[in-house]
Amino acid sequence: MSRTQNLRDIESNTEKKHSHWHDWAFVLLWGVIGYACIIFMVLAYSNPRLIPFDISSLLFRKEISPFFAFSQGTGHYSKPQGFKIVALVPFHYHERTAILDCYLQVVFVPQTDDAASMEWLYSIVNQTPEYAISSRGHEMEWEVAKDNVMYIRIDGDIVFLEDNAISTIVKTKLDNPSTLMVSANVINEAALASLHSHPGTALPYLPELYDVKQPSRSKSQLEHDWRASSLPSWQGPLNFKVGKDFDPPFEGHRWLLPRDAGSDRDPIARSVYTDTGPTLHDWTVGAQQHYSFLHHLEHNDLGRYKFPMWVDPTEPTSENFGCFWGNDAVEVHRIFRNNQKVSSHNWHMSDGSRPHVIIDGKGLVSHYSARQGAAGLDATDLITRYRAYAQEKVCLQTE
Incomplete structure (x- = not known):
């Protein structure tokens, strides 16, 4: 039997042939239109003032975090049963912990001799x-830990605590039982x-250089x-840049967004791209980060900070949250104590191995770093701003 060759659709043989010029015009x-849309999107992203609304809101629901809390799914996460969960709060400064008081009911571990704070x-x-108040001591919060108790x-x-932060890290810890912390x-x-x-997360905030009175607004x-x-x-000189060892301009100064920021004027840009800027641990970088955070907090845009999980980072994690x-408390404490004395690149356990830890990017908190000192962050109005947010949004209002 011979194989049929050149089999074709019979109907196509009788179909009238048309010119294709109009098809090409349609594609063109x-x-x-497509290229015009791309150019418009690029211009709108680089200069948002070109349009009266946020074009990204057409593509993304910015009020929803890109990563769900509680590791999987959404909804309410009930407190796990069968063991205690205890919060330990090393206490240093009453001005800062007064803000945390809005968020928690805890056991305080005093680590200060300041009479006013105590x-x-x-x-x-x-x-x-x-x-409750635990025994005094700079390392007492580690020593009071008991086996079969989960400690936070x-x-x-800590001056800001997202609603789901505790439940999220607890859920992630239970989902990853071999993780140390x-x-x-x-x-x-x-x-x-x-x-x-x-860029985009850290905004180009700069320190207010002059103490400008605001008569139109009361102190309250x-x-x-x-x-x-x-x-x-x-407002300030066009050639102004934040360098190393920058001193606070005056007590209670603010950090402000310039209308047209240079590419290397703010502390973070100069830290990353120049050799004459501050380090990422300088108080000026901390101030820029905090003001950027408050900006995103107001605009319901905390998703910029979120990520799923970072497993076993090569650099130290924060010990602040x-x-x-409880049976791992000694080893956890040893890691942080040892790594305060060495380079961050030597982040390791007592046997030389990398700590098996996870940073959960879904639970967000803000820490007012004490290491940046009274000469730095304390010269800004950040504590006042965080306290105002807590009083408005978090603290229980009682008659």
């Missing part, structure tokens, strides 16, 4: 039955300092306004 038209602590504990170590200088996503801390310094209004949108634009089992 859509090509022009007086505040005893007064707040006496007013709140759920509060929360530094007393799970850290939250701590703003501008340790291994995350570079990640949180990316200023003390209760945390929003970055109420700040004026930065994380969960671990």
Whole structure:
């Protein structure tokens, strides 16, 4: 039997042939429209003032974080049963922990001899039955740990705590039982300092250079306004740059967004791209990060900081917000104690291996770093702003 060759659709043989010029014109038209849309999108992204609305809102639902809390799915995560979960809060400064008081009911571990701070602590504990004070000591929070108890170590200088931060890291720790510790996503801390310094996340804030009076607003209004949108634009010399060892301009100064920022004027840009800028651990970088965070907080844009999980980072994680089992407390403490004395590139356990830890990018907290000192962050109005946010959004209002 011979094979049929050149089999064709019979109907196609009788189909009238048409000219294809109009098909090419149609393709060309859509090509022009497509290129025009691309150019418009690029221009709108590079200069948002060209259009009266946020074009990215047409493509993304910015109010929803790109990563779900509680590791998998959404919805309410009930407190696990069968073991205790205890928060340990090393206490240093009452001005900062007074903000954390809005978020938590905890066991405080005093690590200060300051009379005013201790007086505040005893007064707040006496007013709140759920509060307790542990034994004094700079390492006592590690020594009180008990086996089969999950501990959430929360530094007393935490000034913002996302609603799902604790439940998220607890869930991730239970999902990963071999992990020594799970850290939250701590703003501008340790291994995350570079990640949180990316353009678009870190905004080009600059320090206010002159103390300008604001007669139109009362002191009470200023003390209760945390929003970055109420700040004026930065003004100063065109050649101004934040260098190393930059001193605070004056007490209570603010950081402001310039209308037209240079590419290397702000602390983070100069830290990353020049040899004459501050390090990522300088107080000026911390100030820029905090003001950037408050900006994104106001605009419901915290998704910029989120990521799923970072397993076994090569650089140290933050010790300021994380969960671990009580029987691992000694090893967790040893890691952080040893790595305070060596380079961050030597992040290791007592046997020389890398710590098996996870940074959960879905639970966000902000830490007011004490290492940056009174000469740095304390000279800004950041504490006032974080306190105003907590009082407006978090603190329980009682009559």
